[in-house]
């Protein structure tokens with residue numbers, strides 16, 4: 113696709129009016145991309161519905177048009193984010209359109225300052241969206257992606273952490289910080305070899321030791337950054353700790369684990385179980401909770417796990 117200078121855009125992020133800004137292309141398997149709709153020809157809502165019903169999740173646009181489209185989304189974000197006449201799916205999809213590539217790049221470039229800045233913006237938008245009383249957990253569960261990319265995992269953990277924290281009674285400022293912390297929680301994985309992170313099959317002891325370094329690596333990256341709060345730092349450092357002290361990297365116990373890290377721990381494991389992994393298919397929310405219940409009170413805070421189960425099982429079809 114790069115040969116044609118075209119890049120994908122999620123159909124779910126498009127409104128008919130957006131299409132006037134750019135030519136839209138379609139690509140069928142093993143074929144060259146074809147012009148689907150010139151910018152001068154109106155795209156209608158029924159066209160978008162039709163694309164979705166055919167299972168077409170992405171169209172393609174020219175790189176230059178994408179820059180213009182992203183600028184437009186950025187300039188109008190406060191309007192579309194709070195516009196409850198727009199679907200939650202459209203708004204989530206636009207947040208992803210704005211951030212998935214730039215955040216992934218900043219993580220890969222090992223640029224913590226850029227990653228923190230972008231994660232902060234993402235956190236602000238995410239918490240604003242989820243603070244909208246009309247946006248319910250059910251909508252969120254249905255629109256989040258479950259593929260296997262660092263951005264998808266981190267953004268899902270962020271969305272879930274905010275949903276859970278909101279249910280636990282946290283206020284808007286905390287929710288915004290928790291959203292950002294959720295996105296950054298695995299930032300230490302930058303230091304871990306991709307081949308280990310995506311290895312299909314069992315890890316050997318040396319590989320496990322590598323993986324277990326990521327909370328400390330994340331802590332190192334974030335601890336000197338002035339815009340990272342203590343709670344966010346602890347989400348990164350302590351999200352693999354367990355109440356019974358058998359977690360890592362330190363093995364601290366219940367009262368020493370920051371409440372935001374306990375939230376992050378629950379939604380991190382839930383997200384990992386219910387998403388695609390290189391070595392297995394996603395499992396249902398119900399099965400995930402059966403597995404997680406075995407560690408209730410030993411790994412997971414019972415109150416937090418119960419709250420997440422209630423919120424999820426009441427609404428989700430993950």
Ligand SMILES: [Fe+2]
Nearest residue numbers: 297298326351
């Ligand atoms: Fe992690």
